[in-house]
Amino acid sequence: MTTETGISTDRTPATRYHRRTASRILADLARPGLFGTAAARPVRRFEYTATELSPEPGSHLTFSQRLYLERFMRPCRADEVTSATHRMTWTDSAGIPNTGFYRADGLGPLVPIATREAVLLLWEQIDAESALADRITDLTVDAREVLEATTTDHEPLDIFRVGIESAGRALAQHALLAGRTPYRSAAEFARALRDSGIFTAVATRWFWELQTSTYRRGMIPVTLRVTEDGALRYPAGTLATLRAMKDATISDAHRVMHRATTEEGLSVPAAIARYHDDLDLISRQYALLPSAEHPTCLAAVTHRADDENYSLLPVVVRRFVDAFAELASRCEPVAVPRPDAPDDRPVAAADREFSVPDMTCKHCVRTIGGVLESMDIPVVEIDLDTKRVVAEFRSPRNRARAFEALRDGGYNPVSRAADIAPAPRPR
Known part of the structure; x- marks a missing residue:
């Protein structure tokens, strides 16, 4: 039995998985209004510490970058990847430690800081939209089951929050290429990315794990060309490489699931459970993808509503870039020396606690917990x-x-007490 949307009422993940319906659910939630109002941000001084990245001999990539390239980015070549020159840590206006990357010959540390502040602002705005919260509460059981089967994060607010953060990642990563463009201010560069359709290109050409993992490692596997009118475009070679990497990831996920469900006779849920490390929470969505379908970001799908076309992605991108451009003029990055390394003392209570600034979704939570548990380190929280x-x-x-x-896995843990710059001071 199926509903009018074509979704089977069977309650297994394989039959509830439906990308276009999940996209429509999110669009219907957001279209009446996604963002409320939030307090204006004062000018803030952000102190940060920076560490120069150390490439391997004879390479422009670090060990972690090269390892990820070789294992998970075929057929991308090293010369197609641009690396950051510095890793930075700072505390944002919410008091949360953060890690970012920048190039000394580009827009510098301002972009990661202003990006994070724009993300925080838009998170506040979606939390402030009470009508959105009401619509989420009123979601049907069928709609919630489709989201659970189709999306990595299942709660709509979590999905919107991660989508906003994805826009921030796209900007911060492409800023590594800003020095090769005519744009010399952070706001101008962000607007150029928006007007050139680069945010849409990321949503449709990249795949989720590629964006998050390369972001955490301070690398970007694309190049930009500038047209005569100043627009930014991906060259044909970049588009071909992105397509090939995405196809390889989908093929790998399908291969694992086919082996598990045919040769081993497992059900879909059992196959996902057994081969979680192979599929993980993100590739699982590709494992369930019909063979004839090529996935795109759910926010990038266009829907027809009230005789108009509606797509969630442009709404988020416009709001994000506007917020970023405004906040870039209100953020003052100030470099401070790195603190001295702590001495070799017994582990105190404060040393049990640390932050992972680039932990952005439930997949990250599971991965970080898995790394610690594999080393026989009990995870408390x-x-x-x-x-x-x-x-x-x-x-x-x-x-x-x-x-x-954790750093080898692309995450950048920092001590909450010793390894991060102090919280920003408004003025």
Whole structure:
């Protein structure tokens, strides 16, 4: 039996999975109004610490970047990747530690800081839209089951929050290429990306894991060309490489599921559970994708409503770029020296707690917890909203090794007390 949307009423993940219906659910929630109002931001001074990245000998990539390239980005070549020159840490206006990357020959540390502030502002605005919260409360059981089967994060507010953060990632990553464009201010560059359709290109050409993992490693696997009228475009070679990487990821996910459900005779839920490490929460969506369908971001799908075309992505991008351009003029980055390394003392209560600034979704939570547990480090708490982790380290050496393992996975843990710049000061 199926509903009028073509969704089977069977309650298994395979039959509830439907990308266009999930996209329509999100569009119907957002179209009457996604953003409320939030307090204006004062000018703030953000102190940050910066560390120069160390490429491997004879390469412009670090060990972590090269490893990820070789394992997960075929057929992308090293010369198609641009790396950051510096990793930075700072505390945002919400008091949350953050990690970002920038190039010294580009727009510098302002972009990561202003990007984070724009994300925080838009999060406040969607939280302030009470009518949106009411529409989410009124969602039918069928609609919730479609979201659960189709999306990585299942709660609509979480999905919108991650989508806003994805727009921020796209801007911060492409800023690594800003020095090769005629745009010399952060606001001008952001507007050029918007007007050139680059945010849409990311949503339709990239795949989720590629964006999040390369972002966490301070690398971007594309180049930009500038047209005569100043528009920014992906060259044909970049488009071909992105398509090939996406096809390879989909093929890998299909291959795992086919083996599990045919040769091993597992049900779809059992296959997902057994091969979670192969599929993870993101590739699972590709494992369930029909073979003839090529996925695009749910926010980029156009729907017809009230005799008009509606797409969620342009709404978010316009609001984000406007907020970023305004906040870029209100953020004052100030470099401060890195604090001295702590001495080798027994693990104190405060040392059990740290932050992972680039922990952005439930997949990150599961991955970080898995890394720690694989090292026999009990995890007490992982809080996605505050990016806070509490774990039972055996010694300072054990803690340092865990941090290195997380960095090898593309995450950048920082001590909440010692390794981050102080909170910003309004003025």
